[in-house]
Amino acid sequence: MRSDSLALRLSGAALLIASTALPALAQDVTLRLVAPASAVGDALEQLAQTYAAETGGVTFTVQKFPSGDSYGQAVVTQIQSGAAPDLIYTNAGYGRLESLMPLAQAGHLADLSAGAWVADFPESARDVYYDGEALYGLPLSLTSVGLIHNTAMMERLGIAYPETEEDFFAACATAAGQGVSFSSASGAFPYYIVETIAAAKVYAETPDWNARRRAGEVSFATTPGWAETFATFARMAEEGCFQRGFEAASVPDLFAAMAGEQGATNVGPVTLAGAVLRMNPTLSLAVGPWPSGENTVALGFYNDALSVAAGSPNLDAALGFIDWLAEPEQQRAFTAIAGGTARADVAEGTFPAMIERLAPYYSAGEIVGLPHTGWTRLEVLDTLSRGATQIVTGQATIDEVLAALDAAWDAGE
Amino acid sequence: MGAAPCRQPKDPLMYSPTAARAPLAWAAPAIVIMLLFHYGAFVAGGWYAFTDWDGLSTPNFVGLANFRQVLTSAEARAALTNTLLLTFFYVTLSNLIGLGLALMLNGALRAQNILRMVFFAPVVMSPLAVSYVWKFIFSVNGPLNAGLEALGLEGATRVWLGDPDTALWSVLVVMVWQFSGLCMAFYLAGLQGIPTDLIEAAEIDGASPWRRFRKITFPLLAPAATVSIALPTIFGLRTFDQVIALTFGGPGYATETLATQIFKQTFAFGRFGYGAAFALVLTALVLVVSVIQLLVLRAREDRI
Amino acid sequence: MNRPSALNTFGRELGALALALLWCVPFYYLAIVSLKPMSEIFADPVGFPDQLAFANYAEAWRGTMGVSLGQAMLNSLIVTIGSVVAVIALGSASAYVIARNGRRMGTLLFFFFVIGIILPHQLSVVPLYSVMRQIGLVGNQLGLIVLYSGLMTPMSVFLYSGFVRTLPADYEEAAEVDGASRGRIFLKVIFPLLAPVTGTVAVMVGMVVWNDFFIQLIFLSGSPAQTLPVAVYGFVGEFSARWNLVFAAVFVSVVPILAFYLLAQKQLIKGFTGGIK
Structure with a gap:
């Protein structure tokens, strides 16, 4: 994960230090992910660790909060206090504090519609994930x-x-x-x-x-x-x-x-x-x-969703993780731990x-x-x-x- | 009464003759803390009450709209009524029981220290832990229903916490059980301050026990009563833990209180403005009730 | 009341004993249900257990979400002790300033502090949370200590003021003549004289902080720094209806405070009732 803006900012400093140190610095990105302390959170944490192991330079801090109301409270208070995480576990549509629509409409979530995976977005979930042409979450499972x-x-x-x-x-x-x-x-x-x-x-x-x-x-x-x-x-x-x-x-x-x-x-x-x-x-x-x-x-x-904070300083890295997570293999790895049915399986008509x-x-x-x-x-x-x-x-x-x-x-x- | 001989004298402020003996700077950290944690935060929180802030978007000023809703909505009316009912009966019952216990345990009873210990023990426990124990006692297959059945009173068994007719009173029982011992301790401390020769003199004069209580003991308990009424009043108006653990406000709105509504509206529904309006109402209620109470009780102390 | 009749006393004793037994019912169930094996919990929730399942305690001790009850207890202890120490320092110094600073200034300061006792913190908690979150004081013990120091200062100022006012200034004047600095006078002369009320403040603040739930729920839930009430709440959320485990956890959570109560009963009750004569 090479972040151009980060590299630019660091280029000045890089003149002063040994050139061998540069690549390590430029790639050092830590993404903070908040998730509920439940099977869903466990699944996201495991997948994040897998991704970190496969992709050098990206590490994760996974913060878990008790599922239920306290999770939504934690998310909202983090956002409103200006300490939004990079990646946020959200819910489809409206109805909870962690629902993605109100968060998106208040400008706190990043648009994901440029992702390659969007081509096979499930039609039945369109209403509760899209606001106009902008898409605010990756549906994790049915x-x-x-x-x-x-x-x-x-x-x-x-x-x-x-x-x-x-x-x-x-x-x-x-x-x-x-x-x-x-x-x-x-x-x-x-x-x-x-x-x-x-x-x-x-x-x-x-x-x-x-x-x-x-x-x-x-x-x-x-x-x-x-x-x-x-x-x-x-x-x-x-x-x-x-x-x-x-x-x-x-x-x-x-x-x-x-x-x-x-x-x-x-x-x-x-x-x-x-x-x-x-x-x-x-x-x-x-x-x-x-x-x-x-x-x-x-x-x-498609209740379980992962969204990216609009103000994330590591937007590219976060979007990279979303793209990876959207692949069928990861969808199935997620549902194996968290339950539910992977989008890929729904599309193929194979159900547990x-x-x-x-x-x-x-x-x-x-x-x-x-x-x-x-x-x-x-x-x-x-x-x-x-x-x-x-x-x-x-x-x-x-x-x-x-x-x-x-x-x-x-x-x- | 070794702890604090701080019964207020008529002129409580006894100043050192030399001025400014203690430098104001010593109070500076505490003053800063007060400004930040009480006044500043209070003003900031109070300001939300006049906005429609949802915790996410930019707040809009909405004037008194939140307060209008607090005064008219079903959940708010229920919360207000329940809070007042709970507080009134909680203060009354815990004082009656506490005074009864104190009178019973004041004097040369065998094992009175152990008995006092038992009645006071719940006071030190966390209300949350206590409430979980009672939740079990009130549960449908729990000891209360089992006991009623054993007594042949099947008809009296109920879903105590799920029945709108009993849920609030069940919460009340838990509060009274836990804090009657505190009132007992206040009254015991008060009783121990009453000189025995006064009572003995009345006894010699042939005053009946009731008369002795009415004319000597009761009036001299006034300072104890002040604390024993004022403190539970504040506790009662802020009831939160017990409701969250026992009923979560249900069934319907049957056990919602102002504090649970503040918590839910703010932290569960993200209606920071509306929740803050609730909090302001609670604040006003606590202030008004406390001030009236203190004035009345202090006046009563002085009269007696 | 020196010579009550023997019968009268016996009657009172019997009545008191009966009431005390009734009062103990919740403790009885707390103890026996925490020892019930899972198999009995649904079949016979109320009766005495056929066999005692001490394993419940081992399971409860593990807690939930990676925070054991032991860890939570330690967190509670750190927060409580830290808050008590800070509140004593802030309260005693401020009360001293109030008592020794002229009538008008003193009264003004007194009310400035004491109003904080009645203002319910439900309103201030939201802005406080936002600010403390930004400076990294949410989800750790230090944040709670800072917060409680702020919230409990009014109560300690109130308790200390009532006492300091009644202290005659003779001691200080004597010490001043000896050429001691004000700080030294306060530490060596005044503070020791405040010992009884320091005990009261420690007990009151300690109890409130140890048992508080609302603030700890908001500031610590989900964090490894969670305290006992939050840990027990999370535990019940996960194991609700498995009353044996819930009660084992509740039992563990109330043992420290009950033990403290048994050891320091007199001082503790005195702490509560210190203001009454």
């Missing part, structure tokens, strides 16, 4: 979202994979009759369940619902699919589909419930299945679509056995992105999570929650 299910446990319970919602509720009754819960939920963060149901009830019919909401053509309150979505969630709670006490459960409680086989299924991202398997490797887990009969669709989104039930939808192009990645304001997602719990705990009606969602959406305007 994260599937769906009904994570313990296949052996379902067999023991005598439950076949549900095809319709009525099948699902029947399964809840069957499981409850045998002293376990068919599914589980976290009262603090139930948004995966709600959004997965909404994918079938709202987005299957209106794929551009988010864009139309932004344009003010539709609203939560006037879209019957949203009311139906919350009604379905409330029915799941009412008919005992979730574990007892789910109202107070946190997300790690869900991992534990599945790992301990108190629950047979869980709606969430495939990464959750990975976390459960780390706790209990003997389980056989698979991911399928939310059962919605004719309307069944598969959720999948775990998401077999989703593969036909993906191959047919029936991919719905995670709804909230297209919501510009974080509070809308928060309102959705709280609202779902408020409905099942009797603190609010569906109509009130829909109104609150619209109010949260419009709050900043």
Whole structure:
């Protein structure tokens, strides 16, 4: 990695020192990468080390922060205090502090659209990675979202994979009759369940619902699919589909419930299945679509992304690393550690056995992105999570929650 | 009371006859620190409250818009109500229990030192650690529900932390359990300052125990009560750790407090302006309540 | 109250004992659950463990994200001691200046400092974070020591002032006549006289810093310098619902402060209640 500007700046100094020292100085670039302390962070760290070993002169400082809210906080505070790292793990679209769209729109991310890999950019992710013609992240892998299910446990319970919602509720009754819960939920963060149901009830019919909401053509309150979505969630709670006490459960409680086989299924991202398997490797887990009969669709989104800070003093070196990371070999190395499906594999139509039930939808192009990645304001997602719990705990009606969602959406305007 | 004989005399400032005995320069480092860490940071943070800063873009001045939202939004109303409810019941209950414990443990009880030790022990622990222990006790298959079932009270079992009717009170129980011992210590210190001959004289005069308490002990406990009310009030208004560990503000907004909203709006949603407006409201609340309290309690001390 | 009837006393004793047992319930569960093997945690979370799994402690001790609980404890200790020393130095000197500087100046300075006790630091933390990040004081112990020194100075000035005011100036005048410098007078004469209140300040500041979570969460999470509360929070985030491991970690985190409390009980309670007579 030879940086021209660096070489220029150093040329003056180079006259004063022995000429043999020059190459070493000119190539000495250290890239700082921030990532969450999770499998994703581990994968990025390993790949960075591989790259550093293969490419002389580039070294990495990898800073990890606890995944969850604190990661986003760390990123934002680093950026706002003028100490932005060179490389930032980001998320697609909007919806989190580390989401790339708000960062990009505030001018903190570099445009990557000149990279050679851009030619095979996945079309379904265009909305949540591009702002106009500028591209702000390298999609690292496709994260599937769906009904994570313990296949052996379902067999023991005598439950076949549900095809319709009525099948699902029947399964809840069957499981409850045998002293376990068919599914589980976290009262603090139930948004995966709600959004997965909404994918079938709202987005299957209106794929551009988010864009139309932004344009003010539709609203939560006037879209019957949203009311139906919350009604379905409330029915799941009412008919005992979730574990007892789910109202107070946190997300790690869900991992534990599945790992301990108190629950047979869980709606969430495939990464959750990975976390459960780390706790209990003997389980056989698979991911399928939310059962919605004719309307069944598969959720999948390129959530994990790597972005480059706009103000990076080592821009060329950082872009070089992105180009290398975009190669199929590195994509697969990443997913081997972090989970998910490599872009190259999606393009070829080869999917891991775990998401077999989703593969036909993906191959047919029936991919719905995670709804909230297209919501510009974080509070809308928060309102959705709280609202779902408020409905099942009797603190609010569906109509009130829909109104609150619209109010949260419009709050900043 | 060897520690600090600092009950304020009427004229507390006793100055050395020679002027400027201590050079002002000695206070300079602390003054600089105060200017930086308190006043400067406070002004900087307060300024955000009048902007729409999201932590990323250039802030725009938005006047009082954030404050209007603090006064009207559902999350803010819940946070304000919950904070006030928690503070009121926390101060009341921990003072009642603390005073009861102090009266019970003041005097020649066997093992009273060990008993005092037990009641005070939670005070020294981190609220976070304490809250995790209670989270288990309140959990659905936890000891509280198991105990109720063992007593044949299946109907009373609940999802304590997930039920909007009980979540806030569960947080309150944890706070009262942890800090009643502190109020006890304040009142014990107060009781030990009451001369025994005063009480003995009243006893000889034939005053009933209740009368003795009402007329002698209680009034003389006024300074202890001042601290024992003022300190938990500030703690209560700033409640954060317990909520984060026990409920994270849920279900819905049932246990949000001003401090958790400040944290979430600022650090989770990146709404630095709105979060700062919350913080200013909290500051105003703490200032007003503390000043009123101190005036009332001090006046009461003087009256008695 | 010198001659309470024996029955009365016995009744009070019984009542106190019953309450104390109730108060101990959380400690009981903290101890037994931390020793439960994983197999019992879901089947019977409440009962006494059939076999004691001391291995929980070994696992908890390892912590998460490469920071062991031992390391976190050391970090907490460094931050706490550093902050206490700095706050004592700043507070005692300032309080002395306040008490010995004329009525108007003294009162002004007193309020200048003491207002800092009530201002909630939730508001100042964001700008402080930005500035300290820029000068490299985030993610390390030094930064926290600096920060706590700033945040806790008002409290120590308040505690010291109440005491210094009551010190008669005779000692200093005597020492001055002997020709000692002011610095020497302060160090050799005044500071030793402040010992009781220094103890109070040390205890109060030490406890607040040791147990504080909000600031440490913001300034240290994810860093190798993370302190006990942050480490325990991260640990619970990862192992939530595996109550045996969580409780082992919580137990480890409260042992030092409880041990300190048992050893220095009298001084500690005195520290809290020093202002009451």
